[in-house]
Amino acid sequence: QVQLVESGGGLVQSGRSLRLSCTASGSIFTINDMGWYRQSPGKEREGLSCSSSSVMTTYWADSVKSRFTISRDNAKQTVYLQMNSLKPDDTAVYYCAGRRGSTYYSGCRAYDYDFWGQGTKVTVSS
Numbered sequence: 001q002v003q004l005v006e007s008g009g010g011l012v013q014s015g016r017s018l019r020l021s022c023t024a025s026g027s028i029f030t031i032n033d034m035g036w037y038r039q040s041p042g043k044e045r046e047g048l049s050c051s052s053s054s055v056m057t058t059y060w061a062d063s064v065k066s067r068f069t070i071s072r073d074n075a076k077q078t079v080y081l082q083m084n085s086l087k088p089d090d091t092a093v094y095y096c097a098g099r100r101g102s103t104y105y106s107g108c109r110a111y112d113y114d115f116w117g118q119g120t121k122v123t124v125s126s
Contacts, residue, residue: 011125016086017082028098033050033052035048035050035098036070038092038122049061049068052102052105055104058070059108091123092121097110
């Protein structure tokens with residue numbers, strides 16, 4: 001089994017930055033691809049960034065493209081989501097997810113992910 005734990009959420013002013021962390025433990029060798037999602041109250045879960053190891057590419061949602069980036073520290077088994085120029089619309093619970101599969105497709109499909117973290121809340125004030 002795999003456990004994913006997000007951290008780094010909090011309250012931040014509009015225009016500022018925040019970095020979220022997602023640390024994996026357990027049978028991490030079963031994970032092929034990672035993704036970041038978010039969900040605001042009353043809205044569907046939105047896929048922000050979904051990586052495909054099979055074709056070495058990363059999908060980014062238009063809503064965060066050019067403002068958010070991802071990085072990883074393999075030694076710490078951690079993936080980071082760097083969020084810059086935050087807006088009130090970015091307020092949501094942020095989740096990292098992992099999937100066993102490696103089939104490439106463009107975009108994010110939440111149902112295709114096998115492991116999810118508990119989420120970390122980000123609130124952006126205006």
